[in-house]
Amino acid sequence: MKLELTLNGRPCVTEAPGHWTVLDLLRDGLNLMGTKYGCGEGVCGTCTVLADGRPIRACLVLAAHVRGRALVTVEGLERDGRLDPLQTAFAERGAAQCGFCTPGMLLAAKALLAQNPAPTVDDVREALAGNLCRCTGYTKIVDAVLAAASGAR
């Protein structure tokens, strides 16, 4: 089937079988490997991407269901070669260890800050409740999101 959508700010016209998920489309159809396959059941959150600014699980959503929508993946966070403030904060605050959960964490946090530029600790924890990290724990991740929010204000 033919798919037209906006991907990281650019128009994208592509083909995908009907049984493909958004994750299949990104990784195998479009060779964007930033979005990870974790549990495949919508639990771990590492495949989180944004569709029209809201977080979705790329492993659960059928590719057909993002037809005509605007997708943002971790590859789309930097602007003109400059990292997003969230990415900078994650790097500076040691909020990534193995890095596997990081793309999903960044996009879930991006969605939060877009609708709530001044979140509390609880707001951040709730927004990231569906993103699992098995290395560092969550303290530095939450700190990094709060730092990015206060730096951006």
Added chain:
Amino acid sequence: MRLYPFDLVEPDTLAAALDALARLDGEARLVAGGTALVPMIRLGLVKPDRVISLHRLPEFAEVRRDGGTLQLGAMARLADICTAPAVREGWPLLAEAARRVATPAIRVSGTIGGNLCYAEAASDPAPALLCLEAQVRVAGAAGGRTVPVVDFFRGFYETALAPGEIVTAIRVPATPAGARSGYVKFTSRSAEDRPLVGVAALVVRDSSGRWDDVRIGLGGVAPTPIRAPRAEAVLRGEAPGDATLRAAAEAAAREAEPLSDLMGSADYRREMIRVWVRRLLTSLRDGARSA
């Protein structure tokens, strides 16, 4: 890992969706948000030849107040239900329960119709809809019918839908005037868990403080979401003190039929029903929550 290679059908009318579902060649499944069906396909629990997506049916996505009734299209997203001002003002119990489903990204995709049709015993919205006495609108080749949500759940992951039928909408009658309501859930591990026990309750007090309307819905404590009529009977007409609330919680624990699974044993679930029913009812009595 790829999904089983089904054919995707994307009808743009209800009639075309019903036709696609009625075809007899191979197994067909409906998909709304995909948060339930896709994991089932990935785990190999179902291998549909044809998946019929409802995402092109525009009237299926509506969240609309219609006089005193709330009209939810079957494809209304949980994230939209819990943020819609009409729902938060008029049906706060439903908004609260929808907001507790899984995690943010799941609520963005998951739909109210899909949640009910999956017939998960530990659904968060189902106990709220049981208390609100919602009605499920169903379309089939022979026409439409309405099923009270209390009759919609028939057994373990089993609904009243006949083959070839599609849920089109959920209608929620007005919340009774002056009602206090709330939804609490207990998960034994983390946020994305289904509730070990979910409790919704709605009470209306008369001028003397007696509870003349009491509705309690439970999730995760029986093969389907249930009302707790014996617990309700303990409270009806009472201005409940702590002992009466404890007796109601005990009645709820006794009328539940909990299963044992990896999240907790049947005995543990029964104990958690006692705890969470009592806590919710106490907070409703003491005015910590209101509609």
